[in-house]
Amino acid sequence: METLHVIDYNETVISIKDLYKSFGDLHVLKGVSLDLHKGENIVVLGKSGTGKSVLIKIIAGLLKPDKGEVIVLGKNVDKLKLKELNELRLHIGFSFQNSALYDSMNVRRNLEFPLMMNYPKLTKKEVDAAVEEVIEAVGLKNKLKEMPASLSGGQRKRIGIARTLILKPKIMLYDEPTAGLDPITCTEINQLINEVQEKYNTSSIIITHDLTCAKATGDKVAILIDGQFAKAGKFDEVFNSNNELIKEFYNYNFIQ
Amino acid sequence: MKRTTSRKYVLTKRLDNYFYGVNNAYLFTADFFKQALRRPFHFKELVNQCYEIGLRALPLITLTGFIIGIVFTKQSRPSLEDFGATSWLPSLLGIAIVKALGPLVTALICSGKVGSGIGAELGSMKVTEQIDAMEVSAINPFKYLVVTRVLATTITIPILSFYCSVVALIGSYINVHSEENTSFVIFFKNAFSTINFLDLWTAVAKAVVFGFTIGIIGCYKGFNATQGTSGVGKAANEAVVMSMFIIFVEEIVIVQISNWIRTF
Numbered sequence: 001m002e003t004l005h006v007i008d009y010n011e012t013v014i015s016i017k018d019l020y021k022s023f024g025d026l027h028v029l030k031g032v033s034l035d036l037h038k039g040e041n042i043v044v045l046g047k048s049g050t051g052k053s054v055l056i057k058i059i060a061g062l063l064k065p066d067k068g069e070v071i072v073l074g075k076n077v078d079k080l081k082l083k084e085l086n087e088l089r090l091h092i093g094f095s096f097q098n099s100a101l102y103d104s105m106n107v108r109r110n111l112e113f114p115l116m117m118n119y120p121k122l123t124k125k126e127v128d129a130a131v132e133e134v135i136e137a138v139g140l141k142n143k144l145k146e147m148p149a150s151l152s153g154g155q156r157k158r159i160g161i162a163r164t165l166i167l168k169p170k171i172m173l174y175d176e177p178t179a180g181l182d183p184i185t186c187t188e189i190n191q192l193i194n195e196v197q198e199k200y201n202t203s204s205i206i207i208t209h210d211l212t213c214a215k216a217t218g219d220k221v222a223i224l225i226d227g228q229f230a231k232a233g234k235f236d237e238v239f240n241s242n243n244e245l246i247k248e249f250y251n252y253n254f255i256q
Numbered sequence: 257m258k259r260t261t262s263r264k265y266v267l268t269k270r271l272d273n274y275f276y277g278v279n280n281a282y283l284f285t286a287d288f289f290k291q292a293l294r295r296p297f298h299f300k301e302l303v304n305q306c307y308e309i310g311l312r313a314l315p316l317i318t319l320t321g322f323i324i325g326i327v328f329t330k331q332s333r334p335s336l337e338d339f340g341a342t343s344w345l346p347s348l349l350g351i352a353i354v355k356a357l358g359p360l361v362t363a364l365i366c367s368g369k370v371g372s373g374i375g376a377e378l379g380s381m382k383v384t385e386q387i388d389a390m391e392v393s394a395i396n397p398f399k400y401l402v403v404t405r406v407l408a409t410t411i412t413i414p415i416l417s418f419y420c421s422v423v424a425l426i427g428s429y430i431n432v433h434s435e436e437n438t439s440f441v442i443f444f445k446n447a448f449s450t451i452n453f454l455d456l457w458t459a460v461a462k463a464v465v466f467g468f469t470i471g472i473i474g475c476y477k478g479f480n481a482t483q484g485t486s487g488v489g490k491a492a493n494e495a496v497v498m499s500m501f502i503i504f505v506e507e508i509v510i511v512q513i514s515n516w517i518r519t520f
Contacts, residue, residue: 060392086394100389103380114393117400120296167393 008038012071013171013203014059019068021054028054030227032068036171036203041193042232043206043218047249050224052207053097056173059205060094061085073170090118093164093202097176099156101148107159108144111135115166134162137199138192154185161192165200172196172204178213190216223249284476291396292403301400305408313362313369313416320365321420324357325349325427333435342436343446349428350447355455358421360507363466366413367499371474374405375495378478379488387479402479406471413467414460421459458514465506473499 014036021029028051036042046052057063059070061077070077075088101110111131115122122130135141138158148156157177164172177193178186190213196202206217214221215235222232225245231238238246329349336342378401381387390397429443474495481491 057388062388062391082396086396089392089394092392094389094392096385096389098384100385102386102389103384114395117395118393163389163393 011038012036013038013073014205015069015071016055016059017069017071019055019058019070020066021051021058021063022066027227029058029065032224032227032229034222034229034232036205038203039197039201041197041204041206041217041219043208043214043221044224045209045211045214045221045249046224047209051227052209052224053175055224056094056175056205056207060092060173061089090167091170093161093167093169093172095157095161095164095172095174095177097179099148099160101151101156101159101163103148106145106147107135107140107151110148110159111144111163111166114163118167130166134165137165137196138162152185154181154188157181157189158192161196165196168200169202172202174204174206174208176208176210177206178208178210183212186210186213187216189213193217225249280480281476284479285472287398288403288406288472291399292407294399296399298400298404301404302407305404306412309366309370309408309412310416312373313366314419316365316369317362317416317420318423320361321358321423322427324361325353325424325429326431328352328357328424329428329431345432346428346438346443346446347450349425349432350449350451351455353424353428354421354448354451355459358424359417359459359462359466360503361424362413362417362420362463363470363503364500366409366416366467367470367503368496370409370413371470371495371499372492374409374471374474375478375481376488376492378402378405378475379481379491382479382481383484383487398479402475405475406468409471409474410464410467413470414463417459417463417466454514454518458510462507462510465510466503469502469506470499473502 012035014034016032016034019029019032020027032051032055034042034044044052044055054063058065059072059077061080065078072088073091075084077085077088080088101107102113105113108131111134112127115127115130131144132141135144138161140155140158140162143151143155143159148159151159161174161177172193174193177189181189193204193206194217197204204217206213208214218235220232221235221238223230223238223246230243230245231241241247329345332345332348332352333342336345336348378387381401387397387401390400425444425447428447429438429440432438432443433440477491477495477498481487483490
């Protein structure tokens with residue numbers, strides 16, 4: 001699917017330079033560098049355990065890097081105080097692999113919660129309008145009263161995306177958006193990612209190991225192998241390369 | 257030689273982990289005090305948690321308090337009868353229930369019922385990334401989840417403790433009344449005749465400290481849960497075991513301090 005948005009290569013919204021991260025003796029990221037431009041979708045591909053999710057968690061300030069720099073909207077994430085980091089986080093939407101919906105709240109409350117906590121002076125009418133807008137954007141208007149436990153995997157993903165959209169983020173970080181979903185729901189989620197980008201003019205990093213998702217949503221793909229990007233570029237450029245590891249990854253996905 | 261080195265390594269590693277844990281718990285508690293005094297205050301969530309905690313423990317506390325009152329009276333009577341001192345029974349019950357049993361029994365029940373509940377709830381939120389989801393939405397999860405729950409246990413458990421003492425005394429009264437036909441007013445007058453202001457404050461202080469302990473340990477264990485669903489069970493279990501142990505230590509310390517104050 002072709003994306004219709006315009007990428008502004010002059011404006012870099014995320015700039016990652018020489019990023020390192022280890023957990024004990026396990027070296028996950030070994031000098032990762034990446035630039036995300038305004039309006040661009042970058043898909044980060046890689047096998048499980050290669051540090052894809054760690055990368056976006058560092059961008060969102062959930063993990064601290066051992067070395068390197070992460071500049072998001074002109075601010076060095078690692079150097080920010082909590083208050084400044086939270087101000088920055090209002091511009092970052094994070095869609096979790098398992099959706100991370102609040103189990104004790106119904107769908108409406110899940111959507112209202114980030115808005116009401118960050119903007120307590122909003123009137124009920126304004127909050128309701130924002131909820132209506134995002135729930136319509138993800139096409140689940142009839143699910144507002146339901147509890148997360150009663151939703152399907154795809155519906156949970158959609159509500160998770162709606163919850164991030166309510167804060168009108170400039171950047172979206174998707175962690176395995178199609179993991180564990182059937183092929184039809186995967187296609188719907190891929191469509192939704194593209195619709196979100198067009199409607200909300202977001203720039204996104206999509207973490208996945210699903211090549212269909214990568215092809216459908218990514219302007220660029222970058223393959224993370226052994227803690228480093230083996231190659232980055234357009235989908236066809238990357239997978240036409242002679243790199244054995246990339247070929248192995250492609251063939252594995254194809255067989256799957 | 258190799259075996260000794262390996263043993264040494266295991267021991268040092270365990271000690272390292274132990275002190276690392278103690279330091280983390282200290283920082284967690286310090287963070288609570290720092291954040292509890294800062295805006296924003298989530299009053300609505302605090303009230304909600306007080307209601308939840310109170311409601312969760314109320315039936316069990318009512319039943320246990322009542323039974324303890326009856327059983328303690330039944331077991332104390334024969335000993336006092338040997339000395340012809342059954343008239344001292346209400347006073348003995350007053351001292352035992354208000355000063356010791358009420359706060360302690362409430363705390364033990366709440367550490368099982370409430371502490372494990374908090375540990376499991378926060379543990380499950382942690383392993384399913386709900387806490388991370390709050391953080392990336394620019395919400396302070398520590399303030400919203402931990403501060404409200406710890407304050408709620410600190411407020412609610414003294415109230416439950418007072419309630420438990422009243423229910424236990426009613427149980428005692430029913431037993432005493434059935435044996436000696438003592439009036440309600442005389443029973444309670446005698447029960448409270450030997451309890452002074454310091455005793456009451458000691459009981460309140462104990463309940464407050466126990467409440468804080470249950471809340472902070474439940475939250476600490478839940479907030480630091482790892483390893484998926486098994487980690488949730490482990491967090492709930494550790495919250496109960498550790499809070500019970502610390503409650504007994506606190507009981508001894510507070511009674512000692514109270515006795516020390518009494519000497520002045």
